[in-house]
Amino acid sequence: MRAPRRAGWAEAGAGLLAVVYVLVLYLDPAAGGQVTNLFIFSIAAIGLNVIVGSAGMFHLGIAALFGIGVYTTGILTVPTNPFGCGFWSALGASTLAAAAAGVMLGAPLLRLRGDYFALVTLAFGEVVRFSLRNLDEVTGGTRALGPVPPPVLPGWLAGPAGLLGIGRDFAQDDRLFYWLDLALLLAIAGLVSRIDASRWGRRWRAVRDDELAAACLGINVARAKLSALALGSALAGLAGSLYAFKITGTASPDAYDFNRSAILLCAILVGGLASVRGAVVGTFLVLGFDNLIAPWLDSAVQRWQPTGAEGRLLVFSNWRLLIFGLLLIALMRFRPTGLLPGK
Amino acid sequence: MSQTLLEHLLIGLANGSLFALVALGYTMVYGIVELINFAHGDVFMLGSLFALTLVGTLGLADAGPATTAAGIVLLLVAVPAFCALVNLSVDRLVYQPLRQAPRLAPLVSAIGASFVLSNIGLLWIGAADVSFPDLIPRRNLLSGAGPQFTLKDMLVVAVTMATMIGLTAFVKYTKLGKAMRATAQDPLAAQLVGIPVERVIAATFALGGALAGVASVVYSLYVNTVSYQMGFQNGLYAFTAAVLGGIGNLPGAMIGGLTLGLVRSLGSLYLGERWTSASVFAILILVLVFRPQGFLGSRVREKV
Numbered sequence: 265m266r267a268p269r270r271a272g273w274a275e276a277g278a279g280l281l282a283v284v285y286v287l288v289l290y291l292d293p294a295a296g297g298q299v300t301n302l303f304i305f306s307i308a309a310i311g312l313n314v315i316v317g318s319a320g321m322f323h324l325g326i327a328a329l330f331g332i333g334v335y336t337t338g339i340l341t342v343p344t345n346p347f348g349c350g351f352w353s354a355l356g357a358s359t360l361a362a363a364a365a366g367v368m369l370g371a372p373l374l375r376l377r378g379d380y381f382a383l384v385t386l387a388f389g390e391v392v393r394f395s396l397r398n399l400d401e402v403t404g405g406t407r408a409l410g411p412v413p414p415p416v417l418p419g420w421l422a423g424p425a426g427l428l429g430i431g432r433d434f435a436q437d438d439r440l441f442y443w444l445d446l447a448l449l450l451a452i453a454g455l456v457s458r459i460d461a462s463r464w465g466r467r468w469r470a471v472r473d474d475e476l477a478a479a480c481l482g483i484n485v486a487r488a489k490l491s492a493l494a495l496g497s498a499l500a501g502l503a504g505s506l507y508a509f510k511i512t513g514t515a516s517p518d519a520y521d522f523n524r525s526a527i528l529l530c531a532i533l534v535g536g537l538a539s540v541r542g543a544v545v546g547t548f549l550v551l552g553f554d555n556l557i558a559p560w561l562d563s564a565v566q567r568w569q570p571t572g573a574e575g576r577l578l579v580f581s582n583w584r585l586l587i588f589g590l591l592l593i594a595l596m597r598f599r600p601t602g603l604l605p606g607k
Numbered sequence: 608m609s610q611t612l613l614e615h616l617l618i619g620l621a622n623g624s625l626f627a628l629v630a631l632g633y634t635m636v637y638g639i640v641e642l643i644n645f646a647h648g649d650v651f652m653l654g655s656l657f658a659l660t661l662v663g664t665l666g667l668a669d670a671g672p673a674t675t676a677a678g679i680v681l682l683l684v685a686v687p688a689f690c691a692l693v694n695l696s697v698d699r700l701v702y703q704p705l706r707q708a709p710r711l712a713p714l715v716s717a718i719g720a721s722f723v724l725s726n727i728g729l730l731w732i733g734a735a736d737v738s739f740p741d742l743i744p745r746r747n748l749l750s751g752a753g754p755q756f757t758l759k760d761m762l763v764v765a766v767t768m769a770t771m772i773g774l775t776a777f778v779k780y781t782k783l784g785k786a787m788r789a790t791a792q793d794p795l796a797a798q799l800v801g802i803p804v805e806r807v808i809a810a811t812f813a814l815g816g817a818l819a820g821v822a823s824v825v826y827s828l829y830v831n832t833v834s835y836q837m838g839f840q841n842g843l844y845a846f847t848a849a850v851l852g853g854i855g856n857l858p859g860a861m862i863g864g865l866t867l868g869l870v871r872s873l874g875s876l877y878l879g880e881r882w883t884s885a886s887v888f889a890i891l892i893l894v895l896v897f898r899p900q901g902f903l904g905s906r907v908r909e910k911v
Contacts, residue, residue, distance in 0.1 A: 322711055372896045378710055379643050383846070384895050387888040390843070394885035522839070526718055533715065582729055589722030593701050596712040596719070 281548070297438045297510075298555045303445040304506045305551050309531050309543040310456050311499025316529065317538030317606065318460060319492030320472025322382040324525050325369075325389035329497045331520030332365050333358040333504020335396060338409035338514035351415035355505045362501020363494045365392075370493040374486050389522055396517035403517070410513030415444075434509075441510050448506065449544070452499065457540045459495070460606065468492050469538070469607060523585075527554065530588055532602070533595055539606030546602065550588075558584055614755060615872040621760040623868020624767035625829065628822035629845035630852070630860040631774060632694075632815030638791045638855030639811045640706075645717040646697050648842015649724035650816050654690040654823030655833040656731050658682050659739055668740035675742050679828070683766075687820030693724070694816025695809060703805070721839070728835030736834040739827045759829050766825050770818065771861050778857065783810055791855065840884075847891040853901030862902055 312326045336358040340349040349357065369388050373381055396403045403409060414434035434440050459465055467488040470478040479485050508514055527550065535546020561580040568578070595602070629651055636644045662668060667678040701720045705713045746758045778784035789797040790807045798804045826841070827833055848867045852859025867887060874883040894901065 322714065376895065376899065379641075379714055380895050380899055382711075382714060383643065383850075384892050387843075387847075387891040387895075390888045391885050391892070394882070394888070398881050398885065526722070529715075529718075577730060582734075583726065585722040585729070586726035589719040589724075589726065592719030592722070593716045596708070596716045597704055600708065600712055 293438055295556060296442055300438065300442045300445050300510055301507070301555060302548055302552055303442070303449045304503050304510060305528065305531075306449055306544045306547040307445075307452055307506070308500045308503035309528055309535070309547045310452060310540055311496040311503070312528055313496075313532045313535075313538065313540070313543040314456065314460075314468075314492050314499070315496035317532060317536075317542070318465060318472065319468040319489055319496075320378075321370075321489060321492065322378050323385045323493075323496070324382050324522065324529070325385035325392070326496075326500050326528050327520040327522070327524035328389035328392035329362045329366055329500035330504040330507070330524070331392060331396060331517065333362045333501030334508045334514050334520070335403055335409070335504075336361040336501070337505040337508040338404075338412055339402060341412050341508075342409050343411070343413065351509065354509075355502060358505035358508075359498045359502040362504065363498035366493045366497025366500075367490055370490055374489055386522060386525075389520075389525055393517050393521055396520075404514070406516050406518070408514045408516050412508050412512050412514070414512065415509060435512075445506055445510070448502075452502075453540045453544065456495075456499075460538070460540065464488075464491060527551065527588060530592055533592065534602055536602035536604035536606060539604055542602055542604040542606060545604055550591075554584060611876065615876045616869065617756050617760060619869035619872030620865065621763045621829065621868070622871060623848075623865035624763050625822060625826055625864070626841075626844050626848045626867050627861045627864025628767050628770060628825065629819060629841060630848035630864050631771070631857060632818040632822075633842075633846050634849040634852075634854055634857065634860040635787075635811055635818075636815045637849065639787060639794075640702070640713075640808055641710075642702060642713050643717060643846065644694075644697075644702075644815070645714075645842065646701075646720035646724055647694070647815065647819060648840075648845065649721050649728065649838035650690050650694050650697070651819040651823045651826075651841060651845075652728050652833075652835060652838030653693055653724060653731075654686045654820040655739070655827045655837065656728055656835075657689045658686045658824050658827050659732070659737065659833055661685060662740055662742070667742060679742060679824075682824045683821060686824050687817035690820030690823065691813040691816040694819065695813045697724075698809065698812040703808075721842075725835055725838055728838070732833070732835060734835070736832050739831045739833050741831055743828055763825050763829050766821065767861075770821055771857075774814075774818070775857055783807070787811055843891075844887060847887055847894075850891060850899075851894055851901055853903040856901070856903045859901055859903035866902075 308326060308330050311329075312323065315321050315323045315326075337354045339345060340347045340354045340357055369385070373384055376384065397405055399405075400407075417434065417440065460468075467478070467483050468491075470481065470483055471485050471488045475485055478488070528547075531546035531550040532543050533546070534550050535544065536542025558580055565578050565580060629648070632650075633644065633647050636642060636647070661682060662678070665678055665681075667675055670678065697720050701716050702713050705716060743759050743762060747755050778787060786797070786802045786807045787810070789800070789802055790804050790811075794804050797807075844867060845864070848863035849860050850863070851866055852861065852863030867890075870890060871883045871887060874886045878886060
């Protein structure tokens with residue numbers, strides 16, 4: 265059991281962090297936009313943590329599923345295509361598309377061992393990336409798709425939004441995305457926590473801990489694994505769709521490469537496997553560092569205007585893979601379960 | 608047989624030999640510690656950067672033919688030694704403490720090690736592609752205006768063949784090779800009969816690194832471009848080759864590499880250049896799903 269005093273500290277810390285982030289949103293809209301991205305990536309990390317943490321499948325292609333969500337939304341909404349989907353229908357379609365892709369990839373892999381599973385998902389990620397790049401009649405290739413039209417705020421919400429002073433037009437004010445994505449993140453975090461604690465979650469953990477024993481107890485191993493893959497992939501696709509709306513485009517396919525998958529994996533390993541809190545905390549620590557603090561340090565260094573080979577050593581982003589790599593190595597060595605591990 | 612087809616077959620042969628060289632190191636390490644050494648591709652990359660630095664320091668780019676030949680021989684000794692050292696250090700510092708840990712811990716660490724090494728590469732030469740001096744003349748060895756098989760292609764195939772034969776003989780006939788095979792079969796039993804398993808593992812990593820070093824010299828001389836990102840993609844290709852042939856199996860790695868080289872060159876002929884990478888990874892998926900033991904590997908039943 266956790267000592268109640270420590271839990272209090274953790275909540276106070278989380279509260280403080282939340283206040284700081286909200287302040288950032290109002291004082292610096294650009295940084296606020298980055299925080300919105302962190303909410304979106306947290307949703308993907310929760311999904312990844314279902315697959316890796318709860319069900320024990322070492323998935324290295326989560327960014328590809330995220331990318332499938334991004335591109336489904338892009339294809340369904342951009343004005344040059346005839347579909348003209350709205351926010352909710354595109355969100356739903358992207359979620360379903362990613363879930364379908366995740367399950368279709370997963371079904372033949374159920375009997376593969378951990379490291380082979382990891383490689384197939386990695387290769388899948390590369391195939392998706394190259395395909396997005398090459399099918400340029402549909403995906404726009406490296407030019408990417410855009411613009412994704414902003415969602416429309418329903419009339420009954422305009423009043424409360426006005427009270428918060430966050431505007432009523434998604435195209436005009438990023439802060440609407442902030443509150444929308446925060447609300448979705450909280451809803452999903454609550455939902456996944458419930459599922460994790462339910463019969464489904466117990467099945468996933470049983471299969472993760474000992475597949476054979478789980479099968480002997482009458483658990484349908486294939487169904488348990490596929491359901492975890494479906495949920496995790498769906499969340500990655502949903503996050504991808506939100507991301508496309510947030511950045512009003514799809515970004516180039518290379519944004520959804522192996523490094524992105526590995527950094528999300530790093531986030532859940534830092535935060536803690538098999539826990540929703542862990543996924544969110546890890547995303548804010550790892551991706552927060554990557555998206556907010558590293559660029560800030562870079563711009564601080566930029567003011568000195570370093571040049572040449574020494575300049576390369578001074579640019580902070582040139583060290584980020586080294587830092588992530590060392591972080592992964594140190595974690596595996598000293599705290600393989602992360603900061604806030606679940607069951 | 609049309610001329611373009613023959614030309615692509617020859618390109619495939621040379622490329623495939625390169626993949627095979629990198630794949631050999633992958634397969635040896637996997638055979639013994641059952642670890643996918645993600646960092647292997649980045650050891651290969653660092654080898655290329657080291658070769659580039661050596662070429663620059665020695666001024667080989669504008670030396671006479673005799674000096675150049677001596678320089679290439681020097682590269683083929685110094686770079687493998689460097690890569691062996693890097694791979695050995697990665698094993699000692701990163702993997703060895705995790706020998707008894709659950710299987711995924713070393714895999715995550717391997718991704719970490721790969722990031723660290725590729726970042727070192729970035730700090731070493733920067734983010735842009737750097738061209739590697741063209742030390743070997745593009746003299747065509749086949750007479751007439753027909754398909755090209757240059758001195759470079761010859762070098763790749765010859766070095767790969769020689770390495771492959773030497774390695775097979777080493778593993779088959781030397782004492783250390785025997786100890787490696789024993790460790791691969793059953794580390795615990797090997798330890799019980801007095802084989803210093805940790806030393807054998809260290810030797811395997813050193814040897815695997817040296818092979819990556821040979822491959823990196825040949826690659827740099829052949830492709831003439833190096834970048835800090837070349838490790839990831841080439842490492843994945845090599846791993847695909849190793850899996851294709853049956854991971855842990857030395858002749859398998861050779862066959863897998865050649866198959867992959869041919870798939871790539873024929874793919875670029877029939878499907879178009881841009882689909883080659885996607886088709887290689889699609890093959891990796893199909894092989895892992897339908898024949899995880901590869902061409903030459905034997906099926907291992909999961910023990911309870």
